[in-house]
Amino acid sequence: MLSFVTAALLLTVFILLTRKSPEPPAEPEATAEPEEPEEFTADHSIYNTELKSVGGIPVIHTHVPWDSPRRPGEVREIRYLTIHETDNRSSGADAEAHNSLLVKDTSNSTGWHYTVDDHSIYHNIPDNEISWNAGDNRARLGGNMNGIGIEMCVNLTNDYEQTLRNTAMLAAELLVTYDLHAEDVRLHQDFMDKICPHRLISEGRVEMFYQMIRDDYTELLKQEVRDTIKRGNGNE
Ligand SMILES: [Zn+2]
Numbered sequence: 001m002l003s004f005v006t007a008a009l010l011l012t013v014f015i016l017l018t019r020k021s022p023e024p025p026a027e028p029e030a031t032a033e034p035e036e037p038e039e040f041t042a043d044h045s046i047y048n049t050e051l052k053s054v055g056g057i058p059v060i061h062t063h064v065p066w067d068s069p070r071r072p073g074e075v076r077e078i079r080y081l082t083i084h085e086t087d088n089r090s091s092g093a094d095a096e097a098h099n100s101l102l103v104k105d106t107s108n109s110t111g112w113h114y115t116v117d118d119h120s121i122y123h124n125i126p127d128n129e130i131s132w133n134a135g136d137n138r139a140r141l142g143g144n145m146n147g148i149g150i151e152m153c154v155n156l157t158n159d160y161e162q163t164l165r166n167t168a169m170l171a172a173e174l175l176v177t178y179d180l181h182a183e184d185v186r187l188h189q190d191f192m193d194k195i196c197p198h199r200l201i202s203e204g205r206v207e208m209f210y211q212m213i214r215d216d217y218t219e220l221l222k223q224e225v226r227d228t229i230k231r232g233n234g235n236e
Contacts (some may be wrong), residue, residue: 051177054121055169061123064102070111074130078178081171082134082147083209084112084188085154085197093155095122112149114170118162121170127178135192143191148174154199164200164209172216176224182214 051059064071086098095115099122102111111131115122125131127148134143143149152167154160171185187206188196195201200209 049123051123051173054166054173057119057121057166057169059121059123059170060099062099062103063123064111064125068103068106068111069109070102070106070131071125072109072130072132075128076130076145078127078148079141079146079180080143080148080184080186081174081180082143082149082186082188082191083167083171083197083200084133084149084151085199086115086151087154087196087198089154089156091155091157094153094158095120098122098151098153099124112151114148114150115153116150116163116167116170117153117155118159118166121166127174134188135194139191143186143188147186147191148178152197152200160199164205164212168209168212169216171213172220175213175217176220182210182217185210185213 049061053059066073086093088098095117098115102115102124109132111125112133113123113125113127113131115124130145131149132144133149133151134147136142136144138145150167150170152160152163154163175181175184187201188194189201200206
């Protein structure tokens with residue numbers, strides 16, 4: 001009898017521990033679950049691991065464990081890039097530290113796909129999976145369901161200007177990879193009532209940042225054309 005009670009208790013604890021917690025309450029209203037995009041295949045292997053570096057900045061692929069509440073693991077269609085800032089100015093709060101937090105801390109469900117600082121880019125969650133970063137719950141065509149969340153580090157020991165350049169290059173790469181356009185880059189603020197990315201907005205540099213992305217995107221497309229021509233010539 002005692003062992004049955006113990007077993008039942010253990011089972012309850014196990015269920016409680018392994019349950020994925022829902023996204024923390026966020027500002028805008030949640031809408032009904034979006035319809036499954038017709039053309040999108042549920043392939044969990046898509047991870048963009050071929051991306052080794054961006055403009056000489058290494059891309060480090062260490063992902064949040066499958067059983068973490070930070071990784072819901074639901075496959076979706078990619079429609080946007082969502083730009084954030086960590087708002088963490090502590091010394092040492094760089095991309096590696098934030099990646100480590102995402103990977104190890106299972107105390108809440110907040111997550112995002114990339115973290116960028118002045119010398120590295122961490123890839124935290126596969127691009128084709130949803131993550132809870134935009135604060136719009138399951139809004140149809142919203143930031144959580146359809147955006148790739150990118151966090152820019154703002155810590156005091158970090159070169160913010162270089163971080164902007166690295167993020168713009170990463171954004172351009174992702175736009176090309178997923179056949180998106182420059183106007184598909186959004187700010188966290190576009191999905192909920194929160195001033196994020198805070199420094200970029202408060203310094204009035206959003207348009208300048210978008211222009212950086214447009215320039216990098218255009219350059220990548222030109223490079224693709226040059227590569228195609230080169231390959232064509234090589235075949236002659
Ligand atoms: Zn944000």
